[in-house]
Amino acid sequence: QVKLVESGGGLVEAGGSLRLSCADSGRTFSTYGMGWFRQAPGKEREFVAAVNWNGGSTHYADSVKGRFAVSRDSAKITMYLQMIGLKPEDTAVYYCGATRPFGGVGIREYEYNYWGQGTQVTVSS
Numbered sequence: 001q002v003k004l005v006e007s008g009g010g011l012v013e014a015g016g017s018l019r020l021s022c023a024d025s026g027r028t029f030s031t032y033g034m035g036w037f038r039q040a041p042g043k044e045r046e047f048v049a050a051v052n053w054n055g056g057s058t059h060y061a062d063s064v065k066g067r068f069a070v071s072r073d074s075a076k077i078t079m080y081l082q083m084i085g086l087k088p089e090d091t092a093v094y095y096c097g098a099t100r101p102f103g104g105v106g107i108r109e110y111e112y113n114y115w116g117q118g119t120q121v122t123v124s125s
Contacts, residue, residue, distance in 0.1 A: 014123055015086065032102075032103055048068065049081060068084075
C-alpha cells in the first residue's frame with residue numbers, strides 16, 4: 001500500500017527545534033520529488049520546503065529560509081525537515097507529499113500526487 005507517514009511533531013517553545021520525518025513505508029517514493037507543506041487553523045495549505053528525487057536540489061518558502069532544512073536519507077526512504085528557531089507562526093499541521101518519478105522540487109500543491117496524514121507542530125510564545 002502506498003503510504004507516507006509523518007512523525008516528530010509536538011509542542012515546543014519559541015526558539016526551539018524539532019525534526020520531522022516522513023517515512024515511505026512501501027518504499028515507493030525513492031525516485032520521487034518530495035516536499036513539506038503546512039496548514040494553520042483557518043488558513044490554506046502552504047508550501048514549506050521541497051527536495052528533488054535524488055536529494056541534490058532543494059527549495060524553501062521565504063518564511064522558513066535559513067531556519068528549516070529538508071533532506072532525505074541515502075536510501076531515499078525517509079525525508080526529514082529540521083526546524084530551528086521556531087516561531088509561534090510556524091504552528092500548523094505539517095504534511096509531507098510526493099510528486100512523481102524523477103520529479104524536481106515541487107512548490108505547488110497540485111504537483112503532489114500522494115500525501116501523508118500530517119503531524120501537528122505547536123510553538124508556544
